[in-house]
Amino acid sequence: MSKRVLTTESGAPVADNQNSATAGVGGPLLLQDQHLLEKLARFNRERIPERVVHARGSGAYGHFEVTDDVTGFTHADFLDTVGKRTEVFVRFSTVADSLGGADAVRDPRGFAVKFYTQEGNYDLVGNNTPVFFVKDPIKFPDFIHSQKRDPFTGRQEPDNVWDFWAHSPEATHQVTWLMGDRGIPASYRHMNGYGSHTYQWTNSDGEAFFVKYHFKTNQGIRCLSTEQAQEIAGQDPASHQTDLLQAIERGVHPSWTLYVQIMPVAEAADYRFNPFDVTKVWPHADHPLRRVGRLVLDRNPDNVFAEVEQAAFSPNNFVPGIGPSPDKMLQGRLFAYADAHRYRLGVNHTRLAVNAPRATTAENYGRDGFMASNPQGRRARNYEPNSYDGPVETGRPLSAPLAVSGHTGTHAAPRHTKDDDFFQAGELYRLMSAEEKSRLIANIAGGLSQVGRDDVIEKNLAHFHAADPEYGRRVQEAVHALRED
Numbered sequence: 001m002s003k004r005v006l007t008t009e010s011g012a013p014v015a016d017n018q019n020s021a022t023a024g025v026g027g028p029l030l031l032q033d034q035h036l037l038e039k040l041a042r043f044n045r046e047r048i049p050e051r052v053v054h055a056r057g058s059g060a061y062g063h064f065e066v067t068d069d070v071t072g073f074t075h076a077d078f079l080d081t082v083g084k085r086t087e088v089f090v091r092f093s094t095v096a097d098s099l100g101g102a103d104a105v106r107d108p109r110g111f112a113v114k115f116y117t118q119e120g121n122y123d124l125v126g127n128n129t130p131v132f133f134v135k136d137p138i139k140f141p142d143f144i145h146s147q148k149r150d151p152f153t154g155r156q157e158p159d160n161v162w163d164f165w166a167h168s169p170e171a172t173h174q175v176t177w178l179m180g181d182r183g184i185p186a187s188y189r190h191m192n193g194y195g196s197h198t199y200q201w202t203n204s205d206g207e208a209f210f211v212k213y214h215f216k217t218n219q220g221i222r223c224l225s226t227e228q229a230q231e232i233a234g235q236d237p238a239s240h241q242t243d244l245l246q247a248i249e250r251g252v253h254p255s256w257t258l259y260v261q262i263m264p265v266a267e268a269a270d271y272r273f274n275p276f277d278v279t280k281v282w283p284h285a286d287h288p289l290r291r292v293g294r295l296v297l298d299r300n301p302d303n304v305f306a307e308v309e310q311a312a313f314s315p316n317n318f319v320p321g322i323g324p325s326p327d328k329m330l331q332g333r334l335f336a337y338a339d340a341h342r343y344r345l346g347v348n349h350t351r352l353a354v355n356a357p358r359a360t361t362a363e364n365y366g367r368d369g370f371m372a373s374n375p376q377g378r379r380a381r382n383y384e385p386n387s388y389d390g391p392v393e394t395g396r397p398l399s400a401p402l403a404v405s406g407h408t409g410t411h412a413a414p415r416h417t418k419d420d421d422f423f424q425a426g427e428l429y430r431l432m433s434a435e436e437k438s439r440l441i442a443n444i445a446g447g448l449s450q451v452g453r454d455d456v457i458e459k460n461l462a463h464f465h466a467a468d469p470e471y472g473r474r475v476q477e478a479v480h481a482l483r484e485d
Contacts, residue, residue: 057093076321103240111193137332166459190222323399445478
């Protein structure tokens with residue numbers, strides 16, 4: 001059997017792939033060596049800008065299967081029949097560190113699911129925590145800057161991290177999550193995933209509901225202590241990637257059960273706190289978990305760069321029956337995520353294999369741009385309406401309209417009767433066992449005690465005191481003890 005011939009990118013056969021062309025034996029290289037120049041030029045361009053956040057990630061393919069009837073709440077096609085399966089791609093990630101960072105670090109984890117539905121791709125882009133640090137997207141760049149490497153020292157600085165949190169009392173709930181036992185998952189398989197934001201479902205009668213998504217791991221929750229994580233990160237910085245890859249390769253397919261909380265739209269206006277505030281959870285006593293289906297991952301990508309690094313998720317990729325809510329952080333992400341991918345991957349990134357629809361065909365008038373293929377041919381028109389049988393609008397909105405009122409302006413979110421930045425953080429603290437509380441206190445004090453300014457420390461301590469008097473007292477004592485050593 002003859003071997004396949006190695007060629008240049010233009011298809012010309014390569015005569016020698018071991019030796020560059022030179023001016024005589026041992027002489028200098030020749031600029032005319034097209035194969036050498038092409039290889040070096042491509043090598044220089046093999047990487048693309050990493051994600052500003054969620055840069056370090058892993059992913060896998062699988063399916064989502066509906067196990068319970070939810071057609072009374074949404075007419076989304078992929079949820080319309082018990083037993084229906086939809087192909088998915090899931091990407092897990094750390095948030096703050098760079099592409100070269102370690103997996104076993106104290107950081108939230110991204111939990112992004114791409115459903116390849118028959119009505120287009122639906123992207124559910126969440127985290128492994130049900131809440132987040134800030135509630136308005138205008139604060140997000142500042143938050144991330146405070147968590148990233150300092151421009152002078154080149155490392156994450158406690159002074160920056162805790163100074164931002166000192167000025168953002170709304171972060172207290174998420175800080176309590178992050179510094180608690182679930183702050184460092186043992187693997188991607190052993191953590192929950194959450195949509196975090198509030199979304200809208202609409203049923204076939206046009207009735208709308210607000211929903212929150214919960215993916216509960218069927219492997220059980222497993223987490224690492226700070227000491228365990230430091231040891232693992234030193235031994236294998238790619239520990240979570242290794243675990244996910246090897247589990248799937250040996251036939252151990254991780255799975256999650258999807259539940260939703262459902263709130264009738266009419267209830268939102270008078271709910272005791274703002275239901276669209278991503279720094280808060282909906283108590284299960286008010287809105288119990290309702291099972292929807294099962295997510296299973298059973299196939300590893302063949303090429304991590306092509307399928308994980310180039311995977312593009314955007315919260316504005318909705319399908320009929322699902323839409324946004326007035327959640328301000330979600331509203332900001334509807335633009336920011338898609339724009340980030342246009343910058344990183346180009347305007348035609350949706351045509352890459354991992355991002356393209358699989359159960360349907362994309363039909364639109366997007367033409368040209370970087371890496372355009374323009375497969376429509378010479379007679380296709382790139383405007384609408386037209387007289388040439390091009391794709392046309394349906395006239396059917398994806399979701400129900402959101403009611404709006406009032407005047408434009410830079411408004412703070414409307415206050416509800418029980419809106420509070422600290423109550424739920426205190427509730428979370430009081431749910432913890434004595435051992436969990438001790439580890440939480442130690443984790444917070446370990447970072448906060450390194451802050452150089454006393455006023456920043458005091459502002460943060462005030463947040464913990466407001467959440468729970470015991471919580472605040474214990475953090476204060478632990479910080480003072482470490483600073484006196």
